[in-house]
Amino acid sequence: MRFRIRAEIKESIVNVVQKCYSPGTDQVDAANIISDRVFGIQYAPSQTPFGYAVSLFNLAYVPRIDYSSFQNGQNPLTLRIAVDSVSYFTEAMKMDGYSEIVQGDIATLRKHIHIILKDVHLDKKKGYYLDEKGKPVETARLRKGMFIMDRKRIGMYAGEGSFEVGKLHVLTPDDRVLYAPGLPLYYEEFGSYFEGPFSIGEFH
Numbered sequence: 001m002r003f004r005i006r007a008e009i010k011e012s013i014v015n016v017v018q019k020c021y022s023p024g025t026d027q028v029d030a031a032n033i034i035s036d037r038v039f040g041i042q043y044a045p046s047q048t049p050f051g052y053a054v055s056l057f058n059l060a061y062v063p064r065i066d067y068s069s070f071q072n073g074q075n076p077l078t079l080r081i082a083v084d085s086v087s088y089f090t091e092a093m094k095m096d097g098y099s100e101i102v103q104g105d106i107a108t109l110r111k112h113i114h115i116i117l118k119d120v121h122l123d124k125k126k127g128y129y130l131d132e133k134g135k136p137v138e139t140a141r142l143r144k145g146m147f148i149m150d151r152k153r154i155g156m157y158a159g160e161g162s163f164e165v166g167k168l169h170v171l172t173p174d175d176r177v178l179y180a181p182g183l184p185l186y187y188e189e190f191g192s193y194f195e196g197p198f199s200i201g202e203f204h
Contacts, residue, residue: 003039040080044095049203050145050156053092053178053185059083061184067103077103085180089147089154093203106154113147113201121196122173129171129196137171142200148177148190150198155179157200158187 004024009017027035044055060082067075076082077091086106093101093109102108119132129137139160146157158176160169173191180186181193 003041005039035079042080047096048145049089049092049096050158050178052095053088053145053156055095056083056088056091057185061180063182065104075103083185085182085185086154088178088180088185089156098203109154110149112204113149114204115199115201116146117141117200119197120171120200121198122191122194127172129190137200139169139171139175142171143202145202147201147203148179148194148198149201150194150196153179153193153198155188155194161187161189 003022005022006019007021008019011017022039023035023037027038029035042055042058044051059077059080062076062082062084065076065082065084065087067077070076077087083091084104086109087104090101090103090105090109093112094103098112100108101112117131117137120129120137122128123130126136131137142157144157144159148155148157156178158178161172161174161176171190173189175190176187177190177194178185179188179193181188
């Protein structure tokens with residue numbers, strides 16, 4: 001979020017002795033890009049890739065950013081103005097100290113993900129996910145921030161979302177994934193986007 005801060009010293013409600021404003025609309029250039037001098041707030045609920053991804057929630061969402069069209073790294077994401085789907089995750093990893101990750105490049109991201117479960121798929125009759133051996137995927141094996149990947153999509157495990165009897169502690173379509181489905185990143189239901197086969201991995 002970006003703000004304009006106003007500080008005033010007053011003798012009365014109407015009589016202002018001194019005042020100071022932080023940069024505001026005067027810091028928007030001809031291309032409608034906001035200067036990084038505008039006061040910004042970014043809240044990460046934890047100092048983890050998951051927490052850093054969540055900290056990007058309030059940036060403007062665009063379908064795709066062409067980072068090569070910006071010079072000196074002064075792109076909308078670096079200036080904390082806008083983000084695209086993949087960049088939620090690449091930027092989260094960069095914020096966590098992985099400098100080799102390239103902004104918006106899913107290939108460099110996938111290269112660092114160690115697969116711990118593959119060919120995970122939904123058993124529609126039983127109502128929960130199975131691993132490659134046909135065993136239920138227990139949520140005790142998962143940690144918030146693990147990557148969920150199929151050929152087209154990538155997301156982060158965000159926790160259990162179901163409280164139906166018999167479904168707790170087993171990955172179900174009601175559980176949550178941090179995913180940007182052509183919209184800003186948010187907590188989505190697994191079953192809405194991931195049926196399988198997909199992989200679950202952690203970052204190295």
